[in-house]
Amino acid sequence: MHGASDSHPDIHWPSGFSPDHAHSFCQAQVVVHAPPATAFGLLTDVARWPQWAAGVTESRPGALEGTFRVRFHEQAFEVFLGERAEPHRLGWSVVGAGVQVYQAWLLTEVAGGTHVVSENVVRGPAARALDVRSPQWARRLHALWLAQLKRLSESTAG
Template sequence: MSGASDRHPDIHWPSGFSPDQAHSFCQAQAVVDAPPELAFSLLTDVPRWPEWVPGLTEVRAGPLARSFEVWFHGHRFEMFPGEHVPYARVGWSGVGAGVQLYQAWLLTAVAGGTHVVTENVVRGPAAKSLAVLSPLSAQRLSSLWVTQLERLSGPGRQDDGAQPEC
């Protein structure tokens, strides 16, 4: 399991969400066979998340401008866009189900595609409990996001808007 010492030095954290302040922190990374523009496009196409993000079943526009709501394993989270630097970095914060979270993504062009790093900071009573009951669950979730991103952006990807098979 990753710890705060494993954090990527180029990830930017909003106040109160550094890995050192987390009840749960995890990181996943991979090189995906696609340019940063495609990886960024997939990550920021929020309405399509339920098609490929494991456990996420619904997305709706939120009650506040630019906010959105997601249902993850039956729990509602209100999400707020954070950092947004096209083709390089993106992040969002969320509140719900006894947690506050921030998920950050860093995209770097490399030979053969894009090096993708995602890190998650989660705080709150539910995060504390989950860290005790299932210490690897957050790491598995981050790895699943990256695995799905690799699948969608790799050879044979569906650029025509067709729904991927999940």
């Protein structure tokens, strides 16, 4: 089982969505050779996600400010912005397809760029089943997303 000790100490978790409450938890990190604002801008440009975020085939604004809809692996998800402290913190709640997710992003300026930490807490029967069948799925997906974020951030900054 995952626990809060697995999480970066500077991640802010909403009530009920810490690693202690997860059916699946994942953390991935990368150093991006670009300023935090560059990576933050890519993360918040939701309309561009299908171009670089593996599995995302559609993304569009939701009915309310701070919401958007995403199609991920042919499943529809509602996303609600939970935290936005530009250019260092992002967090959103995701609901749909038998899961509830909170994804947190922490971007810290370091020498030569930005240290990016992404953490996911997933709850629900679909998350439980997937974590049992393929415990590495979330790590692989996050690694791919961070590799793409690094590539795009560095090409944008360059």
